[in-house]
Each structure stands twice: as structure tokens, then as C-alpha cells.
Amino acid sequence: MITPASLRNLLPDEFRVSDSGTNRVTCLVVGAGLAGLVAARELRRRGVGVVVFDKGRGAGGRLATRRIGDAVFDHGAQFFTVREAEFGRHVDEWLRAGVVREWCRGFAHGDGALRADAHPRYCGTSGMAGIAKSLAADLDVRTGVRVESLVAHEGGWGVTTDAGVNWRAASLLLTPPVPQSLALIESGGFTLDAETKAHLARIAYDPCIAVMVIFAGMVTLPAPGAVQIEGGEPVYWIADNNCKGVSPRSSAFTIHAGADFSRAHWEADDELIVATLTRHAEKFLRDTNGQPLENAQVETQQVKRWRYSKPTVTYTERCLAVQTPPLVFAGDAFGGARVEGAALSGLAAAEQLATLLL
Ligand SMILES: Cc1cc2nc3c(=O)[nH]c(=O)nc-3n(C[C@H](O)[C@H](O)[C@H](O)COP(=O)(O)OP(=O)(O)OC[C@H]3O[C@@H](n4cnc5c(N)ncnc54)[C@H](O)[C@@H]3O)c2cc1C
CATH class of the missing domain: 3.90.660.10 (Polyamine Oxidase; Chain A, domain 2)
Known part of the structure; x- marks a missing residue:
């Protein structure tokens, strides 16, 4: 007979719910924007159990597409470019999968005249949010869930959602805009060292x-x-x-x-x-x-x-790591103020977390 206790034993460690009703995961990612999703995919590829929370109705963050009747609008990021080969490899995969396509090689400027150059401008085939939807498809992404408080424990983080659900995570990746990440960290009384805090407070x-x-x-x-x-x-x-x-x-x-x-x-x-x-x-x-x-x-x-x-003011590295308990800040404020920057930051964050968790 399957009892709740025997069912728990069938689950991998990171998804086991303890008797106190607390869920457990190796890495909890806050934010299903591009940085969070790219990081989660890379962590999973490396064998790390990962769950992603986002307060939005769908994944994507600033990769945002809205439907009004039969009209569809990209209303956050409009297009993206590729400067770094590391990002280019991911974009090539998205192109092959039909998730993105080249839109054009330049736009009209303020005088109304088209200025084209050699650089492709890409967009989501079914809107920019479609990129996030595709990345999230086979990940454990929970949307409509706001992370409300974070408390540092020995050996990890205690995370509480707006529904009052408790999680224990061995490590944490924060990808919201930095003022929101700082507010979250401070909500649980965790004190960042003065230098780290000063770096983060400068981001605008x-x-x-x-x-x-x-x-x-x-x-x-x-x-x-x-x-x-x-x-x-x-x-x-x-x-x-x-x-x-x-x-x-x-x-x-x-x-x-x-x-x-x-x-x-x-x-x-x-x-x-x-x-x-x-x-x-x-x-x-x-x-x-x-x-x-x-x-x-x-x-x-x-x-x-x-x-x-x-x-407008970014950090000099692609992510910022705090060792104990393992915590990484990432997003476009680290990798560069654009879609590509968010993706590169997510990749760097996954690398850091994998190192911290070993
Ligand atoms: C209007 C606009 C136009 C833009 N145009 C372009 C462009 O044309 N080209 C370009 O390259 N870039 C553009 N950008 C920038 C680009 O969209 C961003 O650089 C990139 O999408 C940022 O991704 P991210 O993952 O770092 O952050 P986000 O996409 O902001 O993801 C962070 C996520 O964290 C979630 N979150 C926050 N707090 C919590 C919480 N407490 N609990 C749970 N979830 C939480 C948010 O809901 C959000 O989904 C534009 C941005 C905007 C807004």
C-alpha cells in the first residue's frame, strides 16, 4: 500500500517533503526571466535539482508578450542581438528549434530612414515571451508564486512563498532586479558584507x-x-x-x-x-x-x-556570489543591460553555483 511516507521515499532527495511539511531542493531560483531560466537549465544539465519561482502569471519577466483580443504585443524587450560566441551557441539552438528567427538587420531612425548593417536582430517566433516559454517547458517552473522571505540557516536557505509554503534550499539564485533582490535578502535579516552591499546598492x-x-x-x-x-x-x-x-x-x-x-x-x-x-x-x-x-x-x-x-549602472562581473550559505545574484545588471546580458549572467551563475555546491 502506498502511504505518504512510502511515496516520500520514492522521490529524489531534492523534492522530498519533510514531516514538518517543508519542501527541499538543491537550488531554488527566484525569477523565471531569461537569466533564471538559462541558469536553471544549465544547473539541471549538471545534475543539480532545481526549482524556479516567479511571481508573474507566466515565465519571461521582461521578455513579455501580451494578447488583447486577437492582437498580440511584445511590450518588454523587442529584439536581441548576439555579440558573444557563448550566447550565439544558444541562439543557434533556438533558431534550429524555431523558437527565434531573424527579424531584420536594422530599423528606421528618427528621420524615418532605414539604417541597415551586418548584424541580425532576432525576435521570438511567437513573441518574445515564447523564448521563455520554450526554455521553461521541461523545467520545474512555478509561476504565480511570489517569494516573500528568505532566512539563512546552517546548510542552506529557508524560503517562504506568498501562499505560506516553506522550502529548504541548499543554495539560492536571485535574478529579480537588484533592488528587489536586496529587499528580499534583508527581509529575513541576512546581513551582506558592507562591500557586497555597496556594490549592489550602486546598481540603478x-x-x-x-x-x-x-x-x-x-x-x-x-x-x-x-x-x-x-x-x-x-x-x-x-x-x-x-x-x-x-x-x-x-x-x-x-x-x-x-x-x-x-x-x-x-x-x-x-x-x-x-x-x-x-x-x-x-x-x-x-x-x-x-x-x-x-x-x-x-x-x-x-x-x-x-x-x-x-x-544604467551595472556590476563589473557576470554574477555575484556569497559563499555561506551559497547565494548568487544574477540578471542583466550583471551580464549587461540586454537580453544577451541576462543569458550570459544566467550561465555564469550556474557555473558559480555548481562550484559552491561541490
Ligand atoms: C521596455 C523594455 C524594453 C527592452 N528592450 C530590449 C531590447 O529591445 N533588446 C534587449 O536586448 N533588451 C531589452 N530590454 C532588456 C531585457 O528585457 C532584459 O535585459 C532581460 O529580459 C532581463 O532578464 P532578467 O532575467 O535579468 O530579468 P527579468 O526578466 O526582470 O526577470 C526577473 C524575474 O524575477 C521575478 N521576480 C521578482 N521578484 C520576485 C519574487 N519576490 N518572487 C518571485 N519572482 C520574482 C519577476 O517576475 C521576473 O520575471 C528591454 C526591457 C524593457 C523593460
Whole structure:
């Protein structure tokens, strides 16, 4: 007869639930963004038992895709590039699996003229969040779970979720934006040494207000479907998600505000934000005949405020490790302020954790 006790004995050590109702795992990863997922896959490849928690409804973090009716919007990261061979090897796998594809080799700039170069810009075949979904598919990723407190014990970490579930983890990987990771660590009274704390406290991020709009009628951007205005204010990015190949519904646009506008209008009404940003985006929009549009009418709108969009001050190494109990901080604030940086940080964190756990 199978009793709860005999069932526990069938489970590998890291998933055994103790009599006190505490779950156990070798490595607990907070954050199912790209850094957390890449790290979890690499740890599992090395034979480490790993569970990933994310407070979001789905995996991806800033690799974010939202559906509004039959329209689909990438509203966090829009595309990515490859600079390092180590990341390139992973991207080649994703290309072979059809998870990502080359979008283009450059975008229109502020003068509306397309500037192409030799470097591919990649995107998720079914949206940027699709990359995370594919990486998470065969991992133990638990979404809709917020980690609320972390307490250091002899031989590991005590982790409590918002549902009041307790976990014991031999090691911990924190991949949220660094101010959130610091708050979590401090919630349980763990004291980082002064130097580590000072390094982490210096890390800073720009905010970004993203708006998703469906225009009435047929509104387009010329191929490849995006305008990138370096340092642009109030708008630095406009994307036509239909032309990009993400949205089956046409006239579905993502507009990203610059950091200055985002800071100044953080508390502003959505209506004001959408009206201001669409007015500034309008000069780039075209009708089906490629003719400039005047007075584009917004049919549907949503606003997403990214408090931590891209790090402006980063750490010098790809991750930061604390030895006892084993704890690693990772994410784009370590590997570089972009998709590639998050992935490289995840790989470096897995390497560090594997070393700390040996
Ligand atoms: C608007 C915008 C545009 C961007 N554009 C580009 C671009 O075009 N190209 C590019 O290369 N990069 C771009 N980026 C940056 C890129 O998205 C990031 O560098 C990368 O996705 C960061 O991944 P990450 O894993 O480090 O962090 P995240 O994706 O932020 O993952 C951290 C995760 O931790 C979770 N979390 C936080 N706290 C808790 C908790 N207590 N419990 C459980 N889970 C928790 C969060 O829900 C989140 O999913 C953009 C970012 C934004 C916001």
C-alpha cells in the first residue's frame, strides 16, 4: 500500500517533503526571466535539482508578450542581438528549434530612414515571451508564486512563498532586479558584507512606460516595422507588431517612452500618456498605401509601467556570489543591460553555483 511516507521515499532527495511539511531542493531560483531560466537549465544539465519561482502569471519577466483580443504585443524587450560566441551557441539552438528567427538587420531612425548593417536582430517566433516559454517547458517552473522571505540557516536557505509554503534550499539564485533582490535578502535579516552591499546598492535602472495601442482602420509602419530613436524623448521606440510578424491583427503597436518622460509621467493617467505618445509617434505611421496618416484614432489601449526596464549602472562581473550559505545574484545588471546580458549572467551563475555546491 502506498502511504505518504512510502511515496516520500520514492522521490529524489531534492523534492522530498519533510514531516514538518517543508519542501527541499538543491537550488531554488527566484525569477523565471531569461537569466533564471538559462541558469536553471544549465544547473539541471549538471545534475543539480532545481526549482524556479516567479511571481508573474507566466515565465519571461521582461521578455513579455501580451494578447488583447486577437492582437498580440511584445511590450518588454523587442529584439536581441548576439555579440558573444557563448550566447550565439544558444541562439543557434533556438533558431534550429524555431523558437527565434531573424527579424531584420536594422530599423528606421528618427528621420524615418532605414539604417541597415551586418548584424541580425532576432525576435521570438511567437513573441518574445515564447523564448521563455520554450526554455521553461521541461523545467520545474512555478509561476504565480511570489517569494516573500528568505532566512539563512546552517546548510542552506529557508524560503517562504506568498501562499505560506516553506522550502529548504541548499543554495539560492536571485535574478529579480537588484533592488528587489536586496529587499528580499534583508527581509529575513541576512546581513551582506558592507562591500557586497555597496556594490549592489550602486546598481540603478531606468524606468520605461510602454503603451500598447490598436489603431482604428489600417495603420502600418514600413518594413521591418519599427523605429528606433536612440535616446529619444518622449518616444524612443515604435513597433508595428503585425509587420514584425507577431500579431495576426493589424494596427497593433507598441510604443516605448524615453526614461525622462517615463519618470516625469509615472503617476500620470493612462489617457494622457497614450495621447502624448501616439501624437509623437504619428509622424512615422502610414496608411495601407504608404501615405502619412493624420489623426490616427486609438481604438484600444493598455499601459505597462516597467519600473526596472534596463540597468544604467551595472556590476563589473557576470554574477555575484556569497559563499555561506551559497547565494548568487544574477540578471542583466550583471551580464549587461540586454537580453544577451541576462543569458550570459544566467550561465555564469550556474557555473558559480555548481562550484559552491561541490
Ligand atoms: C521596455 C523594455 C524594453 C527592452 N528592450 C530590449 C531590447 O529591445 N533588446 C534587449 O536586448 N533588451 C531589452 N530590454 C532588456 C531585457 O528585457 C532584459 O535585459 C532581460 O529580459 C532581463 O532578464 P532578467 O532575467 O535579468 O530579468 P527579468 O526578466 O526582470 O526577470 C526577473 C524575474 O524575477 C521575478 N521576480 C521578482 N521578484 C520576485 C519574487 N519576490 N518572487 C518571485 N519572482 C520574482 C519577476 O517576475 C521576473 O520575471 C528591454 C526591457 C524593457 C523593460
